[in-house]
Amino acid sequence: MLKRVHFPASLLPYLLVAPQVIITLVFFIWPASQAVYQSLLVQDAFGLSTEFVWFENFVYLWDSQQYQDAFGRTILFSAAVAFLSMSFALILAGFADRVIRGSTLYRTLLIWPYAVAPVLAGALWLFMFNPTLGIIPFILEAIGRDWNHYLRGNQAMFLVIIAAAWKQVAYNFLFYLAAMQSIPRSIIEAAAIDGAGPLRRFVTVIFPLISPTTFFLLVVNAVYAFFETFGIIHAVTQGGPANATTTLVYKVYNDGFIGLDLGGSAAQSVILMILVIGMTVFQFRFIEKRVQY
Amino acid sequence: MTFTKTLLASAAATALMAGAAAAQTEIHWWHAMGGVNGELIDEMAADFNASQDEFEVIPTYKGNYTETMTAAIAAFRAQEQPHLVQVFEVGTATMMAAEGAIYPVQQLMEEAGEPFEGDAFLPAVVSYYQTPEGQLLSLPFNSSTPVMWYNADALDAAGVDVPTTWDEVETAARALVDNGMDCGLSFGWQSWVMIENFSAWHDLPMGTQENGFAGFDTEFTFNNDHVVNRLQAIAEMQEDNMFVYGGRRGDSLPLFTNGECGMWMNSSAYYGSINGQVDFEFGQTMLPLDTDVADAPQNSIIGGATLWALQGHDEDEYRGLAQFLSHVISPEVQASWHQATGYVPITNAAAELSEEQGFYDANPGTEVAGQQLSLNEPTPNSRGIRFGNFVQVRDVINEELEDLWAGNQTAAEAVANAEERGNELLRRFERSVN
Amino acid sequence: MVEKRPGFTLVAHLVLILGVALVALPVWITFVGASHDAGRMLQAPIPMWPGDQFLENLRQTFFGRGLEGSRTAPVWMMMFNSLVMAMMIAVGKIVISLLSAFAIVYFKFPFRMGFFWMIFITLMLPVEVRILPTFEVVADLRMLNSYWGLTVPLIASATATFMFRQVFLTIPDEMLESARIDGAGPMRFFWDILLPLSRTNIAALFVILFIYGWNQYLWPLLITTDANMMTIVVSIKQMLEAAESTPRWNIIMMTALLAMLPPIVVVITMQKLFVKGLTETDK
Numbered sequence A: 001m002l003k004r005v006h007f008p009a010s011l012l013p014y015l016l017v018a019p020q021v022i023i024t025l026v027f028f029i030w031p032a033s034q035a036v037y038q039s040l041l042v043q044d045a046f047g048l049s050t051e052f053v054w055f056e057n058f059v060y061l062w063d064s065q066q067y068q069d070a071f072g073r074t075i076l077f078s079a080a081v082a083f084l085s086m087s088f089a090l091i092l093a094g095f096a097d098r099v100i101r102g103s104t105l106y107r108t109l110l111i112w113p114y115a116v117a118p119v120l121a122g123a124l125w126l127f128m129f130n131p132t133l134g135i136i137p138f139i140l141e142a143i144g145r146d147w148n149h150y151l152r153g154n155q156a157m158f159l160v161i162i163a164a165a166w167k168q169v170a171y172n173f174l175f176y177l178a179a180m181q182s183i184p185r186s187i188i189e190a191a192a193i194d195g196a197g198p199l200r201r202f203v204t205v206i207f208p209l210i211s212p213t214t215f216f217l218l219v220v221n222a223v224y225a226f227f228e229t230f231g232i233i234h235a236v237t238q239g240g241p242a243n244a245t246t247t248l249v250y251k252v253y254n255d256g257f258i259g260l261d262l263g264g265s266a267a268q269s270v271i272l273m274i275l276v277i278g279m280t281v282f283q284f285r286f287i288e289k290r291v292q293y
Numbered sequence B: 001m002t003f004t005k006t007l008l009a010s011a012a013a014t015a016l017m018a019g020a021a022a023a024q025t026e027i028h029w030w031h032a033m034g035g036v037n038g039e040l041i042d043e044m045a046a047d048f049n050a051s052q053d054e055f056e057v058i059p060t061y062k063g064n065y066t067e068t069m070t071a072a073i074a075a076f077r078a079q080e081q082p083h084l085v086q087v088f089e090v091g092t093a094t095m096m097a098a099e100g101a102i103y104p105v106q107q108l109m110e111e112a113g114e115p116f117e118g119d120a121f122l123p124a125v126v127s128y129y130q131t132p133e134g135q136l137l138s139l140p141f142n143s144s145t146p147v148m149w150y151n152a153d154a155l156d157a158a159g160v161d162v163p164t165t166w167d168e169v170e171t172a173a174r175a176l177v178d179n180g181m182d183c184g185l186s187f188g189w190q191s192w193v194m195i196e197n198f199s200a201w202h203d204l205p206m207g208t209q210e211n212g213f214a215g216f217d218t219e220f221t222f223n224n225d226h227v228v229n230r231l232q233a234i235a236e237m238q239e240d241n242m243f244v245y246g247g248r249r250g251d252s253l254p255l256f257t258n259g260e261c262g263m264w265m266n267s268s269a270y271y272g273s274i275n276g277q278v279d280f281e282f283g284q285t286m287l288p289l290d291t292d293v294a295d296a297p298q299n300s301i302i303g304g305a306t307l308w309a310l311q312g313h314d315e316d317e318y319r320g321l322a323q324f325l326s327h328v329i330s331p332e333v334q335a336s337w338h339q340a341t342g343y344v345p346i347t348n349a350a351a352e353l354s355e356e357q358g359f360y361d362a363n364p365g366t367e368v369a370g371q372q373l374s375l376n377e378p379t380p381n382s383r384g385i386r387f388g389n390f391v392q393v394r395d396v397i398n399e400e401l402e403d404l405w406a407g408n409q410t411a412a413e414a415v416a417n418a419e420e421r422g423n424e425l426l427r428r429f430e431r432s433v434n
Numbered sequence C: 001m002v003e004k005r006p007g008f009t010l011v012a013h014l015v016l017i018l019g020v021a022l023v024a025l026p027v028w029i030t031f032v033g034a035s036h037d038a039g040r041m042l043q044a045p046i047p048m049w050p051g052d053q054f055l056e057n058l059r060q061t062f063f064g065r066g067l068e069g070s071r072t073a074p075v076w077m078m079m080f081n082s083l084v085m086a087m088m089i090a091v092g093k094i095v096i097s098l099l100s101a102f103a104i105v106y107f108k109f110p111f112r113m114g115f116f117w118m119i120f121i122t123l124m125l126p127v128e129v130r131i132l133p134t135f136e137v138v139a140d141l142r143m144l145n146s147y148w149g150l151t152v153p154l155i156a157s158a159t160a161t162f163m164f165r166q167v168f169l170t171i172p173d174e175m176l177e178s179a180r181i182d183g184a185g186p187m188r189f190f191w192d193i194l195l196p197l198s199r200t201n202i203a204a205l206f207v208i209l210f211i212y213g214w215n216q217y218l219w220p221l222l223i224t225t226d227a228n229m230m231t232i233v234v235s236i237k238q239m240l241e242a243a244e245s246t247p248r249w250n251i252i253m254m255t256a257l258l259a260m261l262p263p264i265v266v267v268i269t270m271q272k273l274f275v276k277g278l279t280e281t282d283k
Helices: A011-038 A056-063 A065-098 A103-115 A118-129 A135-142 A153-181 A185-193 A198-209 A211-227 A230-236 A248-258 A262-291 B002-014 B035-051 B065-077 B089-097 B105-111 B123-129 B152-158 B166-178 B190-201 B225-237 B253-257 B268-277 B315-329 B331-341 B348-356 B368-373 B390-405 B411-433 C006-033 C054-062 C075-106 C112-120 C127-140 C147-155 C159-170 C173-181 C186-197 C199-214 C218-223 C232-240 C249-269 C271-281
Strands: A041-043 A050-052 B025-031 B055-061 B084-088 B139-144 B146-151 B183-187 B261-267 B282-285 B303-310
Touching: A011 A041, A011 A262, A011 C075, A011 C112, A011 C127, A011 C147, A041 A056, A041 A262, A041 B411, A056 A262, A065 A103, A065 A153, A065 A198, A065 A211, A065 A248, A065 C006, A103 A153, A103 C006, A103 C249, A103 C271, A118 A135, A118 A153, A118 A230, A118 C006, A118 C232, A118 C249, A153 A211, A153 A230, A153 C006, A153 C271, A185 A198, A198 A211, A211 A248, A211 A262, A230 A248, A230 C218, A248 A262, A248 B065, A248 B390, A248 C127, B025 B035, B025 B065, B025 B315, B035 B055, B035 B315, B035 B331, B055 B315, B065 B084, B065 B089, B065 B303, B065 C127, B065 C218, B084 B089, B089 B123, B089 B303, B089 B390, B089 B411, B105 B303, B105 B315, B123 B139, B139 B268, B139 B315, B146 B152, B146 B190, B146 B268, B146 B368, B152 B166, B152 B261, B166 B183, B166 B225, B166 B261, B183 B190, B183 B225, B183 B253, B190 B225, B190 B261, B190 B390, B225 B390, B225 B411, B253 B261, B253 B268, B261 B268, B268 B282, B268 B331, B282 B368, B303 B315, B315 B331, B331 B348, B390 B411, C006 C249, C054 C075, C054 C249, C075 C112, C075 C147, C075 C159, C075 C186, C075 C199, C075 C232, C075 C249, C112 C159, C127 C147, C127 C218, C147 C199, C147 C218, C159 C199, C173 C186, C186 C199, C199 C249, C199 C271, C218 C232, C232 C249, C249 C271
Parallel strands: B025 B055, B025 B084, B183 B261
Antiparallel strands: A041 A050, B084 B303, B139 B303, B146 B261, B146 B282
């Protein structure tokens, strides 16, 4: 945590952390504490009439079937996004690691979806899957499948999962490729001499050796899917149809920003914050251990 | 801050602000009109700004309806509110309940000494936004009403007339599909079209307390046999694609314009976009009548948005705002807005002027929306609706109906669930404002 | 390579090409969309091959009314706003994070861990979730409609501090010992030794933060009311939601292409540093 050798205490470290701490206090801790207070209120949108209700907003959520569903759905969504983008990236990285020439070129060609704005990514996938205009429903229709994500919740879910996974493939690919390239060649050669083919080597040697990366990416992807896919869902389905794509973060936005139920939305924010702190501590412990290897 | 200022100053100098005299009183207007309609709004403000040099109206696009409304509310909480904000009709109860935040337009006009005649407006348009005492709270700006759009070529080819009742709609849908179309009927804004307007059109109450006009202690009553039977019949039409669900709001528009669906129920304001992009003869007609429910239609209710003035500014600024509103409701501005956008005219004078200018002759069908709204003297069931948390209620209705279309529940279940969840939201709203 | 299997190498290339094609498909569609006229983009199915309207659409987007909507700033100005926002967020965050990580790793002072955890819990909560109270703070500070209001609240996040902390922890203690023998003070040490050693990480972080800043949507929408402050990503969402009119896909796609370009250029040109900085510290 702290360097064995360090500078003595003085005014300087306080000055150094001051900008970060001030910004965190003013723009994070203070608004977050406002949200905690708000979660105990029932208030009209304009803030003209306020009633203090203790934990009633939380009880309401606890009893709400919609909220419980959103919880389960978020977990499913996150797992699907993580699995899809990681396995796709793993396959591509596995092959890119094998080719002698061109792995940098492939990396260049695969890296850039990372740079596309979530709202934009959502809009593009939405356009491609538009039931009337889109190219993919057109192809699906040709093989006798009917696509209408405005109607079918599972299709809408599939669409947001694809769009969210697409954006994350680049990131996962980079990590996998770097991990594979750092495996000493001699280990792989030894396996080859033992007569293991490429697939067998991948399964028995490479994959176990990169498992720390897999675990790390699992955490990163889950966090991404949990919290950073707001823009995609907002652009593609707005949580519909019939709530089929409403995740927890989207629900906070929808109830607070659109529905103007400030107390209920703040209560959800508080739950998310607790969740985030828990996940952060977990991730922190894990990464901390890894650094000490 | 100097960095910001320099940047802003250079931005202002290079861009549109150039030439605006600094001494003018600024009047901020937040709106939700993107695209072509946004340009028309700019013109409206520019014309007003050019007509006098005391005030400058600055229109700002703030996202879609919900984003605009929330932005204004957030700004109000931070005392940074604009003078005028465009709010969609479902936000009416929320705005109305905020007595300390809004400045009723009729009062605003009177206190600023601007002429204002309540009966210059179409009754079906203003009744939605009046207090029980008849005071106008907000100024109807872009109003539309659901109509039935039809593909005239396709109906001809299938050998059916333009339907006027739901039985005929079913027959026509069957004929269209039999004649090779991908889909008979679709619609958008389903809560508005199939629950709110279906109820008004057949003079059915949607909630107690005169649809919420008489008090916040209202409860929904749309869970009745008429609504359930109609929705169930539509759900059954999904077999053979006589009905196809194409999404919320206007998401299903391409179904109609690409010639997949022969009939489409949605806002009359789609005239411009349909006119611009279809290669078939199309028309609009009144909503179909459910002959099991009523013998004749009552009148439809409006959708769209109104302009709300917000409290907290100087008297002088309100004087400018009132002058601008007078400009907005003048027959010339209203007529050109109505003709360019497809929104219904809000004053009798604008409708007459459009008639004189030959607009309805040149654009047959565009008068349907106005006729439909003024078909009869509005009753308490057809004057409009005023329910709190209605943005969320519409979402609930969307969700439950989508579960119906997807075959996960029956119409009876869908409507019962929607009513129950809706009532819960009404109670939460009632608590929050008391 | 371990052994020669030309057939297998061919398969590897094929799979990779297929993967690249799948990943590139949405952008190909964007490019195609930006090269047809408005009418063509509303007929099903939309085209898969570019049309001949690319330059015309580019001209319209840049010089015509292009981006429709009310008092929209010209495209170049929106791109400029996005650029300022992205740069301020990236640079601001890197500077304050370097400083605070330096303090936390190299100084022993009261409340050190308290500061660390306070910064740390901000790690993941996206701004969307606390947007209304944050808006009120910004309004109270009179920072609406300014680049400061756009950027400073988004600088409050711990990712960067955490990453620099990791980097500093891997720097051998001998560095500091020898610096102290040479008589270097803390800031001198920071400037001459720490900064050069974290160059790649700074570059990697710059890429991440630039993209993060460029891609913001909801925050700029709420915080700016002046059309001249609009960013390009916001404008695309606005064009998609043109109330009851039809989206003009050709212009939208062209604008989307323009909006994607700067972050993609940043990622690609800085890719070596980016990859190195990212993968060597795990975040």
